[in-house]
Amino acid sequence: MKKLINAPENVVKEALAGMAIAHADLIDVHFDPDYIVRKGAPHNKVGVISGGGSGHEPMHGGFVGYGMLDAACPGAVFTSPVPDQMLAATKAVNGGKGVLHIVKNYTGDVMNFEMAAELAAAEGIEVASVVTNDDVAVENSTWTAGRRGVGVTVLLEKIVGAAAEAGADLATCKAIAERVNANGRSMGMALTPCTVPQAGKPGFELAEDEMEVGIGIHGEPGRRREKLAPARDIAEMLAGPILEDLPFKSGDAVLAFVNGMGGTPLIELYVMYNELARILKDRNITIARSLVGSYITSLEMAGVSFTLLRLDDEMIKLWDAPVHTPALRWGM
Amino acid sequence: MKKLINAPENVVKEALAGMAIAHADLIDVHFDPDYIVRKGAPHNKVGVISGGGSGHEPMHGGFVGYGMLDAACPGAVFTSPVPDQMLAATKAVNGGKGVLHIVKNYTGDVMNFEMAAELAAAEGIEVASVVTNDDVAVENSTWTAGRRGVGVTVLLEKIVGAAAEAGADLATCKAIAERVNANGRSMGMALTPCTVPQAGKPGFELAEDEMEVGIGIHGEPGRRREKLAPARDIAEMLAGPILEDLPFKSGDAVLAFVNGMGGTPLIELYVMYNELARILKDRNITIARSLVGSYITSLEMAGVSFTLLRLDDEMIKLWDAPVHTPALRWGM
Amino acid sequence: MPITVEHVTHFLTAAAALIHERRDELTALDAAIGDADHGANLDRGFTAVMARLPSVADKDIGTVLKTTGMTIVSTVGGASGPLYGTAFVRAGMALADRHELSTEEVLLALEAALDGIVARGKAQRGEKTMVDALAPAIEALRAALAAGEPLGRALQAAADAAEGGAKATIPMLALKGRASYLGERSIGHQDPGATSTAYLLRALAMTCSRVEEGA
Amino acid sequence: MPITVEHVTHFLTAAAALIHERRDELTALDAAIGDADHGANLDRGFTAVMARLPSVADKDIGTVLKTTGMTIVSTVGGASGPLYGTAFVRAGMALADRHELSTEEVLLALEAALDGIVARGKAQRGEKTMVDALAPAIEALRAALAAGEPLGRALQAAADAAEGGAKATIPMLALKGRASYLGERSIGHQDPGATSTAYLLRALAMTCSRVEEGA
Numbered sequence A, B: 001m002k003k004l005i006n007a008p009e010n011v012v013k014e015a016l017a018g019m020a021i022a023h024a025d026l027i028d029v030h031f032d033p034d035y036i037v038r039k040g041a042p043h044n045k046v047g048v049i050s051g052g053g054s055g056h057e058p059m060h061g062g063f064v065g066y067g068m069l070d071a072a073c074p075g076a077v078f079t080s081p082v083p084d085q086m087l088a089a090t091k092a093v094n095g096g097k098g099v100l101h102i103v104k105n106y107t108g109d110v111m112n113f114e115m116a117a118e119l120a121a122a123e124g125i126e127v128a129s130v131v132t133n134d135d136v137a138v139e140n141s142t143w144t145a146g147r148r149g150v151g152v153t154v155l156l157e158k159i160v161g162a163a164a165e166a167g168a169d170l171a172t173c174k175a176i177a178e179r180v181n182a183n184g185r186s187m188g189m190a191l192t193p194c195t196v197p198q199a200g201k202p203g204f205e206l207a208e209d210e211m212e213v214g215i216g217i218h219g220e221p222g223r224r225r226e227k228l229a230p231a232r233d234i235a236e237m238l239a240g241p242i243l244e245d246l247p248f249k250s251g252d253a254v255l256a257f258v259n260g261m262g263g264t265p266l267i268e269l270y271v272m273y274n275e276l277a278r279i280l281k282d283r284n285i286t287i288a289r290s291l292v293g294s295y296i297t298s299l300e301m302a303g304v305s306f307t308l309l310r311l312d313d314e315m316i317k318l319w320d321a322p323v324h325t326p327a328l329r330w331g332m
Numbered sequence C, D: 001m002p003i004t005v006e007h008v009t010h011f012l013t014a015a016a017a018l019i020h021e022r023r024d025e026l027t028a029l030d031a032a033i034g035d036a037d038h039g040a041n042l043d044r045g046f047t048a049v050m051a052r053l054p055s056v057a058d059k060d061i062g063t064v065l066k067t068t069g070m071t072i073v074s075t076v077g078g079a080s081g082p083l084y085g086t087a088f089v090r091a092g093m094a095l096a097d098r099h100e101l102s103t104e105e106v107l108l109a110l111e112a113a114l115d116g117i118v119a120r121g122k123a124q125r126g127e128k129t130m131v132d133a134l135a136p137a138i139e140a141l142r143a144a145l146a147a148g149e150p151l152g153r154a155l156q157a158a159a160d161a162a163e164g165g166a167k168a169t170i171p172m173l174a175l176k177g178r179a180s181y182l183g184e185r186s187i188g189h190q191d192p193g194a195t196s197t198a199y200l201l202r203a204l205a206m207t208c209s210r211v212e213e214g215a
C-alpha cells in the first residue's frame, strides 16, 4: 500500500487537523466526536449538515462554508459516521430554525443518521432528512436497499445550501432537496481499485485490459466487469442508462457534472466531458451549467462518474448563488 | 495503459475541446496553432501568457481568465509547445502594452519561447520573459541546464496576473515575477510513475516499498530512490532542502502550497499539509496563505510537492485580489 | 451455576479477542462484496467496549449490555454499528436489573437482540445478512434447551448453527446492505456480518461452556 | 554524380522512415533519463515534413532544407524541435539557391547544422547531447574526404562515427537538457538525441551511397 500517511488508523484525524489549519478562515474542526463546522455557527438560518465515510474528499468537509453546508461529519474511511457526531453537529448548527440532514442512501448512513435525528428530536431540535439515491447502476432497487446516493449529493448540497442561506425554512429546504434528488441521475466506472488504509489491500483486482462499470464510491466492485474501451464508448455506457432512467428529453436544460474518482487526471476528465457534451448535443439537451473535477471520490481510484441534473430556473439561481467553501467557491 | 482516452495522439485536442465547452464563459480555444485565450482578448493591459507541455492540468489552461493568464499554449504531453503557438497567443493578447512570457526552466520551453519572442519582436510586439526555476531537488545547477520551474509557476501566474489586471506596466510585471521566483522554492516526490499516452508504458518502475524523491513534473525519475516512509518523514525530506535553500527564517511569512501530482487523493494532501504546518511552526515561520490541491501535475502520478513562497505585503495583496479562471477562483 | 455479570464480561472479552483475531478475514470478506471495513469497524467497536467495561463492572447485566450496545453505536458506524449496537441495547433492556440469568433468560436476550436487528435493518432471512446467522442460532438454541441440553451444550449447538447459517449465505443473492449493489455478483461470497455474528456466538458458547465445566 | 534536390528529398524520406521505425526505441531511451517523448516528437515532425515536401519539390536545395527546418520547429516542440529545426534551417541557409551540391558543400551544410545546434543549445561535447553524435560524424566525414574517399563511403564513416558517438554518451553525466536533472543517475543510459542524430546520418549515408552506386 503506497500512501502519504503516517498510520492507517490516524489518517482521518490528521487530514482533519490539516484542513483545520489550511482553512482556518472558513471552518472549525471539532474532535471526539469529529465534525467540521462553519465558522461562527450557529447562524440564523436552517442548518444544513451532511456526513458519511471519509475517503470521498473534498466531500463533505470541503463543502462546509457560506452558501453550502454548516457542518460535515466524517466517519472512518468508507464507514458511515456514528450518531454522536451527527447529534453534536446538529446541536452546533441549530440556530433555532431547524436542521436538514443530507444523507446518502447506504444502509449504514441511513441508520446512523436516523438514530441521530431521533436523539436530536428528543432534545427538541427540529430535524428533517433527505436521502439521495441517484445511482442508476443499481437496478431492481425496489426489493433491495435501493439505489446509492452519489454525485447528485454534491449538487444538492450546493443548491440547498444556497436556499438555506437565502432564508428558506426547513420544509422549503427539504422540498428543494427532494426536487434536486428527483431530477438527478448518476453512473460511474473504475479503471483501477483503491485501497482502504486499514485494509492495506485493494478492494478488488482488475487486469490491464479490464474496467468495472457501475461502481459506487466505496471502492467496491461494480455491477459488471468489461473490457477496457475508448472514452467515447465509456461515455455512452454511462450516459445511456442515465438519460433513459429519468428520462432526460430533447429540450431539457441540465447541469453536466463529470466527476473524477480521485486518481484520474483532469485531462482525462475533459476528454470525457467532451464526449458527454457530444452525446447531449445529439439528443438536443442543453448544458446550462457544468462542473468538471474530482468532488466525490473513492480515495485514489482511477475512474469517472457522470451526473446529470435537470435544471429549473430556481435551481439555476441557487446554483449560481455565491458559495465560499474549501472546495467550491464563487461569487465572493 | 489504462486511461479515459480515445487515441493517444488526440488526447490534448479532445481535452481542449472539452475545456472550451465546459468553460465557454471564460475562455476560447484556438486550434492550429493550439492556444487557450481569455474571452474578449486583447484587454487593455499587459498580456500575460504561459505554456508548456500538456499533462500538468489544470496548469496552464485552467489558469486563463480574469486576474491570471491571458493565454496558455499547450504542447503535446510533456513536450514544450512550438513557437507558432506562443507567437499566435502573443498577438492575440497584445493590447498594446506588451506581453509577458512566463516560462518554466526546461531547455525545450526556454528555446521555443525564445524563438517565439524573437518572432513577436520582429512583428513589433514588446515581449518580456521570466523563467521560473524553483526546484531545489536540482543541485549543482551552475554547470547544467539549471533548476526546473515547478510549483512557484502557479503562484507566480496568480500574483503577476493580478498585477497586470491592476494596470502594472510590463517592466513592473516582470520585476514582480522575478521577485516571486526569487522567493519561492519547491521539491517533489512520487509514489508511482505515470504513463505518457503516446509512450504507452510508465516512465519508470517502482517497487511496492519504494518512492522517488526529487522528481520534476514530467514523469521522469527523481534524484534518488528511497524506501517508502511515513508522511512525517517525507515531509521532512521535502521541507528540509526548501527551507535551507532560500533560506527561510524565523519570523518569515509564507504561502504554503501542498500540491498533488495528479493521482493523489486530497485526504493525503491534507495529511501532508498537517506535517508541513508542524515543521513550519517549529521554525517559527508563519503560514500567511495556503493552497492545497492538485494544480501542477504529472498526469496520474501519485505524489506530492511542497512549495514555499516568502511573502511581502504586495504579494499578499496581489494573491488575495479577485481571480476567475477554470481552476482558481475567488473574490468574484 | 447461573450466569453472572462476570460471565458476561468474560463473554465480551472473548468476543473482542475473537473479532480482533479475525479482523483481517472479516475485512477480506467485506472487500469481496462490500467496502473492506467490517473487520476494522468491529475491532474498533469492541476495543472501545473493553475500555468502557471497567466502569460498569459492578452494575447489573442489563446495564453492562446496554453500555456495550451504546458504545458500539458510538464507535462502529457503518451498517453493523447501529445493528449490533441495537442488538446489545435490546438484550440489555430485556435483562434490566438482572444480576443472575437463567437459561431461559439467555434465550430471551438473544431473541431481543434479533428483534432489534430486524427492527433497525428490516432484513428477512435469506437476504444475506447477519440475520441469516443469528436466526438459525436462536432456533437451534431453543430446540436444544427444549430437548433438555445444558446451556453450554445448547449454545455450542447455536454457535454451530450460526456458523452453518453464515456458510449458507454464500450462494445467496444479497438484498440488503452494500452487497446488494453488486446484484448477481454478490453470489458466491460469504456475508461478513453473518460471519462476525457466528464469531460472537462462538465466544458466548465458549464462555458458558467454561461456566458449566467450572460448575 | 552530384547531389540534386531529388536526392535531398530521398534523404528526408529515408530519415522519416527510419525515425518512424525507431520511434519506440527513442521514446524508451527518453523514458530512462527524460520524459518519454523523443520518439513521438520526431515522428510527428518528420511526418509533417513529408506532408510539406511536395510543395517545395521544384525549389532549390536550400529552400527544401529551410522548409524542413521550419516545419520541424513548428511541429516538434521540446528541446529537439528548436535544435533540429535550427540545424536544418542553418544548413539550408548555407546552401541557398543551390540546385546541385559538391562533396564539399555537403560537409559545409553539416557544419552549419552543428553550428546552429550549438548556437541554440549551448552544449559542448561531452555533455551527453546530440552534439556528441554530430561532432564526431563531421570529423570523420572531413577526414574521409581529405583521404580521398568518395562521398558515399565518407558519409558511411560519418554515420559510423555518429553511432559510436551516441554509444559513447552511455557513461557520460548529462549536463544539458532534461537528463541533467537526474544527476549521477543519468550515467549508464544512451542519450536519445544523440541516437536520433545517428539515425539521421545513417539515412543520409544510405541515400548518398545509392547515388554513387547508381552513378
Ligand SMILES: Nc1ncnc2c1ncn2[C@@H]1O[C@H](COP(=O)(O)OP(=O)(O)O)[C@@H](O)[C@H]1O
Residues within 6 Å of the ligand: A078, A079, A080, A107, A108, A109, C030, C034, C035, C037, C038, C041, C042, C077, C078, C079, C080, C081, C083, C117, C120, C121, C122, C123, C128, C129, C130, C131, C176, C177, C178, C191, C192, C193, C194
Ligand atoms: N439491513 C440490514 N439488516 C441486517 N444486516 C445488515 C443490513 N445491512 C447490512 N447488514 C450487515 O452488515 C454487514 C456489513 O457491515 P459493515 O461492513 O460494518 O458496514 P457497511 O456495510 O456500512 O460498510 C453485512 O455483511 C450484513 O451482514
Ligand SMILES: Nc1ncnc2c1ncn2[C@@H]1O[C@H](COP(=O)(O)OP(=O)(O)O)[C@@H](O)[C@H]1O
Residues within 6 Å of the ligand: B078, B079, B080, B107, B108, B109, D030, D034, D035, D037, D038, D041, D042, D077, D078, D079, D080, D081, D083, D117, D120, D121, D122, D123, D128, D129, D130, D131, D176, D177, D178, D191, D192, D193, D194
Ligand atoms: N542544450 C542542448 N543542446 C543540444 N542538445 C540538447 C540540449 N538539450 C537537450 N538536447 C537533446 O535533446 C534530446 C531530448 O529531446 P526531446 O526528448 O525531444 O525534448 P525534451 O527534452 O524537451 O523532452 C536530448 O536527448 C539531447 O540530445
Ligand SMILES: [Mg+2]
Residues within 6 Å of the ligand: A053, A078, A079, A080, A108, C035, C037, C078, C079
Ligand atoms: Mg462501510
Ligand SMILES: [Mg+2]
Residues within 6 Å of the ligand: B053, B078, B079, B080, B108, D035, D037, D078, D079
Ligand atoms: Mg519533452
Ligand SMILES: [Mg+2]
Residues within 6 Å of the ligand: C030, C034, C035, C036, C037, C038, C078, C178
Ligand atoms: Mg463494510
Ligand SMILES: [Mg+2]
Residues within 6 Å of the ligand: D030, D034, D035, D036, D037, D038, D078, D178
Ligand atoms: Mg523528451
